[in-house]
Amino acid sequence: MIAYFSLINIAGFISMGMDKYKARHHLYRIPEKNLFFIAILGGSIGSYMGMHLFRHKTKHKSFVLGIPLIFVSEASLSIFTFINLCK
Numbered sequence: 001m002i003a004y005f006s007l008i009n010i011a012g013f014i015s016m017g018m019d020k021y022k023a024r025h026h027l028y029r030i031p032e033k034n035l036f037f038i039a040i041l042g043g044s045i046g047s048y049m050g051m052h053l054f055r056h057k058t059k060h061k062s063f064v065l066g067i068p069l070i071f072v073s074e075a076s077l078s079i080f081t082f083i084n085l086c087k
Contacts, residue, residue, distance in 0.1 A: 005042050012043030016050025016057070023056070036066065044071035 015038055019030040035057070039047040048067045050056065057063035 008038065008041050008043040009046030009049075010043075012038045012046030013050040013053075014046075016047055017054050020054040020056035032062070035063075036070075039067055039070045042074060044068075044074060 012035075015030055015035055019035065021027075022029050035047065044067055048071065051058055051063060051067065
């Protein structure tokens with residue numbers, strides 16, 4: 001489980017960096033739905049870090065609000081699951 005979340009967050013981070021590079025060099029971009037999909041799969045922390053380190057998608061409200069909302073949702077679900085498993 002730890003390995004999965006490490007890898008998916010690395011993927012989120014790298015995908016933000018790659019999309020920023022492609023945007024600056026006028027290359028084919030990574031679709032926004034794919035960036036969100038990586039975040040939904042558990043890569044929200046890496047995506048958020050990539051957004052801010054690479055200064056990418058920081059002016060798009062869907063990302064500024066969406067990525068943290070995905071993180072809060074995932075964290076809440078994880079806490080809820082953990083509490084119910086410990087009963």
